[in-house]
Amino acid sequence: MNVRPEVNIPLADALDQAxxxxxxxxxxxxxxxxxxxxxxxxxxxxxxxKILNEIDGFDR
Incomplete structure (x- = not known):
């Protein structure tokens, strides 16, 4: 099983990046x-x- 580490970034930071x-x-x-x-x-x-890929730490 391939498990990716969980990455959490604050919502405000994600919105600033997006x-x-x-x-x-x-x-x-x-x-x-x-x-x-x-x-x-x-x-x-x-x-x-592309937008979602540009956001650092975005987890699909």
């Missing part, structure tokens, strides 16, 4: 109508995954 990425995501969401395009929906999913 804020610039969230702003970028919000700009993209405002620019495109994701409901109308499968390609943009896939891009949105990839962007969210």
């Amino acid at each position: 804020t610039p990425y969230w702003r970028k995501a919000k700009l993209l969401f405002d620019q495109f109508d994701f409901k109308q395009s499968e390609i943009f929906r896939l891009k949105a999913v990839r962007l969210v995954a």
Whole structure:
């Protein structure tokens, strides 16, 4: 069994780290109508995954 060590970071720190990425995501969401395009929906999913990967200590 492969067990990853638990990493806990305070929520405020996680939000501080995520804020610039969230702003970028919000700009993209405002620019495109994701409901109308499968390609943009896939891009949105990839962007969210990238944002979560950028947050140090984020545990999926």
